[in-house]
Amino acid sequence: MKIVVIGGTGLIGSKLVTKLTEHGHEAVAAAPGTGVNTLTGEGLAEVLAGANAVVDVSNSPSFERAAVLEFFETSTRNLLAAEAAAGVGHHVAVSIVGTERMPENGYFAAKIAQEKLIEKSSIPFSLVHATQFFEFAHGIADESTVDGKVHVAPVRFQPIAGDDVAQAVGRTAAGAPLNGRVEVAGPEQFRMDEFFRQALAAWGDPREVVTDPHARYFGSELSEYSLVPVDRAASGQIRYLDWLKATAT
Template identity: 70%
Template sequence: MKIVVIGGTGLIGSKVVANLNAQGVEAVAASLNTGVNILTGEGLADVLKGAEVLVDLSNSPSFEDAAVLEFFETSTRNLLAAEAAANVQHHVALSVVGCDRLPDSGYLRAKVAQERLIEKSGMPYSIVRATQFFEFVARIADEATVDGVVRLPSGSFQPIASDDVAQAVTRAALDAPLNGRVEVAGPDRAGMDEFLRTALAARNDPREVVTDDHAKYFGTELTEDSLVPIGPARLGEIHYADWAKATA
């Protein structure tokens, strides 16, 4: 069985490739570094020869509203067309929990556009929606810092380890197409302000975390449940406290 992983050299992609290879699957990492350009289509036909599954873990190099929308729409159309020509049987994509609940975010609007293209394509598919990765918690704090103070809302926050995300994507790639979505989140849920307060303290970061329910998360205000699963979800096994100790 051959599975092509777009973005297979990145944070999640490299873990997915390793997981698949460990199970005896021929997993091929495809990226610009390997001569595959999903925006122009260069290299797609060659890498997809004999592939049964394509996993799309690509991400836009720019998060500017117009640029990120152009990236996901163009790349997804190119991937779907190349898959159809190569007789690929399953399209797996990684998306974001709550992306359809935050229309003020240009990045999340682009992820919704990506999902819609996949859903309307006629290609058998599975979409894995994940919450924020543990690896991005520090960036969230940095983005929310003003004059040395971290200002964050108290809405629910349930981040997940990238290893657990990779396991979920691996499972989706090996299973039959869902023709729908599955959501994955970390095992622990808390207010975003509370979670970051604990996370910064664990890393001896002296910044104060102030609760401000009008503080914006990457440009958009959150409601209580904007970033967490509302319905059924698969929970990861790795707790943030354990991950933080292991990566300190």
């Protein structure tokens, strides 16, 4: 089947295109660099011709509250309209576990708005909610650094490898629309502060990790279950330290 991957040249998108191709699908990477722009609509009609499914793993170039909301609302409206015109039968979007539990977070609020547009559209859909990617751990640590120390809340944390996310998204895209969501998380659950102590030690990073119940996660204070699935979720296979060793080599 022909599956168009919006954001197909990015972290998850490029992995997804590779996995879909390996499984015999016609996977097409669509991004501004390939002549497809969901904000302007450029190239959408052409790339969606004959597509059975579309997977949206695109991301906003700016995380400023108004900008990220504008990105997801505009790009999703344009994409859904083009899919309807092309007769696409399955729209898949990647979102984040816990979006509905932190609506005060600008990025999470924008993802909620995106999901509402998808749910109200005429296109059969599937939403894949994933936990934080291993690949973003350095960025989370940097964002959490105050005066040279990494301040992290002692809450549950269950990150996942990008390859496992791509595997789950590809399986979803090739299947029947869920008209609902599936959640996917890593195979190990940690206390977030302990995860970053172990991670920084493995990185050889000398920064001290401070356990801080009021530490902010990209502007939001966390509760115990803010970032992890509270119901059953599909589990990835790759453990963090194994992933770290593999990527180091």
